[in-house]
Amino acid sequence: MIKNAIVSAETIIKIPFHDVDMMRIAWHGHYVKYFEVARCELLDELEYDYISMVNSGYAWPVIDLHIRYAKPATFEKYIIVTSAVVEYENRLKIQYEIHDEKSGDRLTKGHTVQVAVDIKTNEMCFASPQILLDKLGVE
Amino acid sequence: MIKNAIVSAETIIKIPFHDVDMMRIAWHGHYVKYFEVARCELLDELEYDYISMVNSGYAWPVIDLHIRYAKPATFEKYIIVTSAVVEYENRLKIQYEIHDEKSGDRLTKGHTVQVAVDIKTNEMCFASPQILLDKLGVE
Amino acid sequence: MIKNAIVSAETIIKIPFHDVDMMRIAWHGHYVKYFEVARCELLDELEYDYISMVNSGYAWPVIDLHIRYAKPATFEKYIIVTSAVVEYENRLKIQYEIHDEKSGDRLTKGHTVQVAVDIKTNEMCFASPQILLDKLGVE
Amino acid sequence: MIKNAIVSAETIIKIPFHDVDMMRIAWHGHYVKYFEVARCELLDELEYDYISMVNSGYAWPVIDLHIRYAKPATFEKYIIVTSAVVEYENRLKIQYEIHDEKSGDRLTKGHTVQVAVDIKTNEMCFASPQILLDKLGVE
Numbered sequence: 001m002i003k004n005a006i007v008s009a010e011t012i013i014k015i016p017f018h019d020v021d022m023m024r025i026a027w028h029g030h031y032v033k034y035f036e037v038a039r040c041e042l043l044d045e046l047e048y049d050y051i052s053m054v055n056s057g058y059a060w061p062v063i064d065l066h067i068r069y070a071k072p073a074t075f076e077k078y079i080i081v082t083s084a085v086v087e088y089e090n091r092l093k094i095q096y097e098i099h100d101e102k103s104g105d106r107l108t109k110g111h112t113v114q115v116a117v118d119i120k121t122n123e124m125c126f127a128s129p130q131i132l133l134d135k136l137g138v139e
Numbered sequence: 140m141i142k143n144a145i146v147s148a149e150t151i152i153k154i155p156f157h158d159v160d161m162m163r164i165a166w167h168g169h170y171v172k173y174f175e176v177a178r179c180e181l182l183d184e185l186e187y188d189y190i191s192m193v194n195s196g197y198a199w200p201v202i203d204l205h206i207r208y209a210k211p212a213t214f215e216k217y218i219i220v221t222s223a224v225v226e227y228e229n230r231l232k233i234q235y236e237i238h239d240e241k242s243g244d245r246l247t248k249g250h251t252v253q254v255a256v257d258i259k260t261n262e263m264c265f266a267s268p269q270i271l272l273d274k275l276g277v278e
Numbered sequence: 279m280i281k282n283a284i285v286s287a288e289t290i291i292k293i294p295f296h297d298v299d300m301m302r303i304a305w306h307g308h309y310v311k312y313f314e315v316a317r318c319e320l321l322d323e324l325e326y327d328y329i330s331m332v333n334s335g336y337a338w339p340v341i342d343l344h345i346r347y348a349k350p351a352t353f354e355k356y357i358i359v360t361s362a363v364v365e366y367e368n369r370l371k372i373q374y375e376i377h378d379e380k381s382g383d384r385l386t387k388g389h390t391v392q393v394a395v396d397i398k399t400n401e402m403c404f405a406s407p408q409i410l411l412d413k414l415g416v417e
Numbered sequence: 418m419i420k421n422a423i424v425s426a427e428t429i430i431k432i433p434f435h436d437v438d439m440m441r442i443a444w445h446g447h448y449v450k451y452f453e454v455a456r457c458e459l460l461d462e463l464e465y466d467y468i469s470m471v472n473s474g475y476a477w478p479v480i481d482l483h484i485r486y487a488k489p490a491t492f493e494k495y496i497i498v499t500s501a502v503v504e505y506e507n508r509l510k511i512q513y514e515i516h517d518e519k520s521g522d523r524l525t526k527g528h529t530v531q532v533a534v535d536i537k538t539n540e541m542c543f544a545s546p547q548i549l550l551d552k553l554g555v556e
Contacts, residue, residue: 016311020161021157022156028478032446032449033446050353050439063486068481075329162339168310172433172435175307202348203347206342208341305435
């Protein structure tokens with residue numbers, strides 16, 4: 001479980017052949033894709049996916065990414081990516097944890113931070129727009 | 140040299156770590172990226188890159204891709220990608236050959252076929268638009 | 279259905295955000311990954327996956343790839359990749375068809391060809407080794 | 418310039434078409450590749466690349482990654498990736514800064530942390546092995 005989760009989701013991913021490097025483990029850069037897939041699923045559940053974001057007048061670029069690798073993932077291993085919104089007032093911070101589906105071992109954790117950018121003015125918003133709060137069901 | 144080349148270009152690429160699979164060779168799917176980089180360089184020379192294409196009113200989706208692998212490429216190997224326009228009347232066919240920069244061995248060859256699609260109508264063009272002929276300097 | 283299929287499999291893939299290009303469609307090169315995921319699933323069903331291949335003394339590099347693109351796939355679209363072994367005597371040829379999960383439209387088709395390489399001698403085999411025939415349940 | 422750099426390198430990369438997302442900017446996950454290419458170049462200069470690492474008896478997995486995005490990079494933009502070793506005693510910490518080649522604007526910065534793992538015992542080393550210090554020319 002991710003602490004202080006306002007809303008969370010779980011995504012299962014199978015490590016494909018083309019993600020495995022010559023050390024026979026998933027190359028560390030591919031975890032950003034695993035986070036992306038998990039985040040999209042979480043945002044889908046909130047009914048605030050990329051298309052809805054653009055339609056609501058805001059882009060939400062990622063401005064910060066952190067990943068901490070504890071154990072490697074190997075070819076065809078199933079991993080569970082848990083993602084959770086942990087901050088929303090001024091920026092959208094999502095926390096991730098990746099566990100081995102079989103052993104339950106925690107392999108990786110990390111976070112991304114996104115900020116709202118008004119598409120018309122191209123200005124960064126210092127407070128998250130009302131639409132995000134509505135989607136999260138918070139005040 | 141590519142036969143029947145109307146115009147051609149050469150691009151040098153160094154195989155990066157994240158392209159090498161657990162067989163210790165560049166995964167076969169990454170060659171599509173090497174072709175893409177080479178094609179962009181060729182189109183840049185013609186002053187008909189993606190942005191110019193869109194500005195001219197046409198998208199040029201790839202409708203056909205073929206790659207023939209003869210020898211593998213390994214980590215940090217330098218490869219030379221030769222690309223050449225070999226057909227243009229009804230479709231844009233580009234041929235590729237990849238050689239090992241050091242040994243001169245031919246590693247791979249292939250082609251892509253693109254067709255013009257009118258962005259306004261979303262209709263495929265059965266003959267290439269005049270703009271392509273102008274850029275190629277043919278009649 | 280793929281004609282002359284000796285054995286086949288179906289794989290569902292959701293187009294992720296990072297596969298979609300600025301034309302708002304899945305970049306044509308990513309289909310090689312979709313084929314790879316489908317092929318691994320097919321080979322898993324045959325109990326002749328990459329690890330088993332290596333353990334049996336053979337590598338099976340892809341020597342030929344062909345993709346024919348009919349219609350594009352967009353962000354978050356679900357696609358069904360059907361893969362089938364259509365040749366095995368001298369080389370392993372797998373045919374692929376990709377359909378839109380919702381509309382049923384065929385988006386793409388293609389094939390890959392692999393040949394057995396004896397890992398000890400690094401020699402290409404002109405006839406497929408007995409192990410492949412055993413796994414396929416053919417004589 | 419990166420502060421406290423023990424040794425540094427500069428790498429120029431051109432943003433390829435397949436790295437650009439539907440927001441028309443390089444997808445944030447691709448920066449891990451830009452860091453990887455820069456790190457390999459830096460390690461090549463130290464004559465301690467992946468192959469030398471393995472030959473010296475150590476693997477150096479990345480255990481921590483951080484990226485801070487300030488400004489986006491667009492299609493065909495040239496970026497300069499500066500990488501520098503900033504810590505080596507107990508772990509190998511490399512800092513990165515990415516600048517727009519034309520405007521000089523800083524687009525991104527980040528770091529990676531790697532630790533030595535003894536390949537024979539698969540144990541993590543709490544102090545960096547002598548070979549790294551020798552390659553860095555420090556005591």
